[in-house]
Amino acid sequence: MKKKKRVTIKDVARESGLSIRTVSRVINDDPHVKLETRKTVKRTIAKLGFEVNAVARSLKQKKTNQIVVFIDQHQGMYWGSFHNEIVQELLRRSKREGYRLLISASSADSFAEDENDGFALVKHGLCDGAIMFDSKPDDKRVSYLKSQQVPFVIVGKDITNDDTPYVDLDNEYAGYLGAQTLYQNGYRKVAFLLGDESFVVNQERARGFQRYFEDQSCPTPIIRFGVSDMEQAYRMTNQLLTDVDLDSIFISGDERALGVYRAVQEQGLQVGSDIGILGIDNLKMGEYLYPPLTTIDQPKQAFGEIAFNTLLEQLKDPTVTAKRTLITPQVVERRSLK
Amino acid sequence: MKKKKRVTIKDVARESGLSIRTVSRVINDDPHVKLETRKTVKRTIAKLGFEVNAVARSLKQKKTNQIVVFIDQHQGMYWGSFHNEIVQELLRRSKREGYRLLISASSADSFAEDENDGFALVKHGLCDGAIMFDSKPDDKRVSYLKSQQVPFVIVGKDITNDDTPYVDLDNEYAGYLGAQTLYQNGYRKVAFLLGDESFVVNQERARGFQRYFEDQSCPTPIIRFGVSDMEQAYRMTNQLLTDVDLDSIFISGDERALGVYRAVQEQGLQVGSDIGILGIDNLKMGEYLYPPLTTIDQPKQAFGEIAFNTLLEQLKDPTVTAKRTLITPQVVERRSLK
DNA sequence: CTGAAAGCGCTTACAG
DNA sequence: CTGAAAGCGCTTACAG
Numbered sequence: 284m285k286k287k288k289r290v291t292i293k294d295v296a297r298e299s300g301l302s303i304r305t306v307s308r309v310i311n312d313d314p315h316v317k318l319e320t321r322k323t324v325k326r327t328i329a330k331l332g333f334e335v336n337a338v339a340r341s342l343k344q345k346k347t348n349q350i351v352v353f354i355d356q357h358q359g360m361y362w363g364s365f366h367n368e369i370v371q372e373l374l375r376r377s378k379r380e381g382y383r384l385l386i387s388a389s390s391a392d393s394f395a396e397d398e399n400d401g402f403a404l405v406k407h408g409l410c411d412g413a414i415m416f417d418s419k420p421d422d423k424r425v426s427y428l429k430s431q432q433v434p435f436v437i438v439g440k441d442i443t444n445d446d447t448p449y450v451d452l453d454n455e456y457a458g459y460l461g462a463q464t465l466y467q468n469g470y471r472k473v474a475f476l477l478g479d480e481s482f483v484v485n486q487e488r489a490r491g492f493q494r495y496f497e498d499q500s501c502p503t504p505i506i507r508f509g510v511s512d513m514e515q516a517y518r519m520t521n522q523l524l525t526d527v528d529l530d531s532i533f534i535s536g537d538e539r540a541l542g543v544y545r546a547v548q549e550q551g552l553q554v555g556s557d558i559g560i561l562g563i564d565n566l567k568m569g570e571y572l573y574p575p576l577t578t579i580d581q582p583k584q585a586f587g588e589i590a591f592n593t594l595l596e597q598l599k600d601p602t603v604t605a606k607r608t609l610i611t612p613q614v615v616e617r618r619s620l621k
Numbered sequence: 622m623k624k625k626k627r628v629t630i631k632d633v634a635r636e637s638g639l640s641i642r643t644v645s646r647v648i649n650d651d652p653h654v655k656l657e658t659r660k661t662v663k664r665t666i667a668k669l670g671f672e673v674n675a676v677a678r679s680l681k682q683k684k685t686n687q688i689v690v691f692i693d694q695h696q697g698m699y700w701g702s703f704h705n706e707i708v709q710e711l712l713r714r715s716k717r718e719g720y721r722l723l724i725s726a727s728s729a730d731s732f733a734e735d736e737n738d739g740f741a742l743v744k745h746g747l748c749d750g751a752i753m754f755d756s757k758p759d760d761k762r763v764s765y766l767k768s769q770q771v772p773f774v775i776v777g778k779d780i781t782n783d784d785t786p787y788v789d790l791d792n793e794y795a796g797y798l799g800a801q802t803l804y805q806n807g808y809r810k811v812a813f814l815l816g817d818e819s820f821v822v823n824q825e826r827a828r829g830f831q832r833y834f835e836d837q838s839c840p841t842p843i844i845r846f847g848v849s850d851m852e853q854a855y856r857m858t859n860q861l862l863t864d865v866d867l868d869s870i871f872i873s874g875d876e877r878a879l880g881v882y883r884a885v886q887e888q889g890l891q892v893g894s895d896i897g898i899l900g901i902d903n904l905k906m907g908e909y910l911y912p913p914l915t916t917i918d919q920p921k922q923a924f925g926e927i928a929f930n931t932l933l934e935q936l937k938d939p940t941v942t943a944k945r946t947l948i949t950p951q952v953v954e955r956r957s958l959k
Numbered sequence: 960c961t962g963a964a965a966g967c968g969c970t971t972a973c974a975g
Numbered sequence: 976c977t978g979a980a981a982g983c984g985c986t987t988a989c990a991g
């Protein structure tokens with residue numbers, strides 16, 4: 284049993300007694316075709332089970348109708364609920380605008396040599412535009428996209444270039460807001476747990492957090508980087524709880540809050556009444572922690588919507604200037620603060 | 622500023638004073654090229670920043686070196702940690718075998734008409750093989766793949782056809798094992814919560830569960846379908862806890878266990894000592910619930926490995942017969958049972 | 960070891 | 976309203 288031969292436009296033309304040109308017109312909904320001819324062609328297409336070969340079409344049109352979302356596999360946590368909820372929105376919008384959305388793994392470090400890194404999709408002309416998650420400072424992929432004038436948008440911040448489009452949370456304010464929320468709820472012995480310090484987002488959040496306490500002329504609170512998953516959140520909380528006198532924990536990332544909750548509860552403490560916990564993200568799961576997590580919202584839908592529109596503008600007109608959007612976060616009050 | 626013209630093989634040939642044929646040889650590592658010639662070409666390629674156009678290459682070779690993973694967006698829960706961990710493994714292996722892995726959303730219902738559904742990738746010849754998650758009974762995509770002889774593998778079960786390759790957990794045994802685990806731990810008033818009844822996986826799990834109790838000549842325990850997210854798990858648990866006398870809950874899906882935990886704790890009950898909870902999946906997060914969740918493991922890495930190998934065999938030799946693998950689950954004991 | 964030429968399956972000015 | 980022909984950027988028997 285050998286692979287079935289593909290049905291091509293040529294077969295359809297022969298079978299229906301018309302030229303390739305006419306079949307092509309029907310496929311592409313060109314109005315200049317007699318109704319009767321159109322019907323004949325459509326019938327033949329159905330009969331033969333013909334499907335246009337998108338590869339051939341792209342070669343000629345230099346357009347793929349594909350958009351790629353790049354997601355990096357940083358420290359094991361390949362893809363969280365945060366990415367998930369944004370991708371949902373991207374999917375909805377790209378469908379509406381006639382683009383196919385592909386998701387591909389790509390890393391800022393290995394893309395250059397690695398033919399199987401997802402970034403090959405842009406190098407080899409397999410997409411019209413890109414949406415980049417998890418971009419790092421000095422990301423070579425960003426320079427590449429710029430130099431090749433491939434439309435793209437970063438979800439996150441770009442501190443390396445000043446002419447690249449992005450959408451980001453106002454992370455410095457998120458840190459500030461977190462500090463303020465805790466302080467105004469009467470907490471004074473606060474620890475802030477964040478992921479790797481090399482990520483800009485964490486630097487910004489820490490800075491805003493620190494600034495608030497400086498504004499209150501308070502001593503600098505505890506800040507711990509390198510807490511990038513539940514496991515580390517669990518360990519760090521345990522350690523802090525035994526070593527330091529704490530009344531609250533501000534944890535960057537709702538998923539990691541799970542580790543904090545467990546540590547707190549294992550020490551016989553109550554989240555809320557004994558120790559306040561504040562997250563960032565506002566993921567669905569935060570609502571089902573006990574007690575439900577008070578958190579700083581990242582409006583995922585807005586992220587997706589703005590990212591897509593920013594890309595779409597470039598797709599339609601390559602000369603538009605880079606648009607940068609900063610989203611202002613808000614607190615979602617639930618019950619993990621007293 | 623208009624889009625930069627792509628550098629083609631022609632440009633490289635002209636610039637290096639050689640034929641296209643020779644440049645093509647160098648690109649494809651054909652040994653029949655004088656070392657010096659090869660060097661010249663490579664230098665020119667670097668100088669011009671040439672990258673092969675994969676679209677043109679695919680058109681000729683009828684091979685894309687791409688594998689697509691299809692994931693369905695069922696009831697809002699587009700992609701869970703379970704998919705995530707399997708995709709990790711698929712990514713590792715495809716990279717090693719020289720394939721690019723793309724992830725795309727596709728639904729069993731809408732693929733036929735919808736040009737932007739991910740399944741267009743196979744209809745239009747944009748991939749060499751497919752890995753299907755979330756396939757449903759009578760999935761038209763499966764028939765299509767079969768009829769077009771596109772290599773594929775299903776992660777899950779196919780009860781419609783008897784000649785399609787898949788990897789699945791022995792779900793009936795998982796249900797049986799869950800019942801047994803609970804029973805042998807002394808639980809008698811059990812409720813089993815599962816997702817939509819239309820999914821084969823849920824039917825099988827329920828069947829195995831029921832069979833165990835029949836074997837013990839016990840009355841049929843409570844089984845509730847339609848519990849497919851944390852929200853519904855929370856509600857159902859709340860309802861059951863007030864309406865029925867229960868000593869344990871068996872919940873299909875660790876993520877949903879979060880909702881069960883919250884309901885139990887809100888009623889002032891202790892997970893473990895008052896109410897036993899048993900999950901299925903063994904996701905990382907289960908370890909960080911308090912108390913840590915006892916669960917039935919789905920070996921994600923094995924899933925990914927077997928799925929990939931099953932596909933790879935077909936990619937290498939289209940005549941191999943469909944291979945089906947059933948993985949036997951085991952219990953991971955933690956502390957949510959007394 | 961190297962090259963001229965056909966062809967993959969489409970689209971698209973250009974004619975008629 | 977329809978068609979013959981060139982061309983997108985590669986690869987690949989076939990020659991030499």
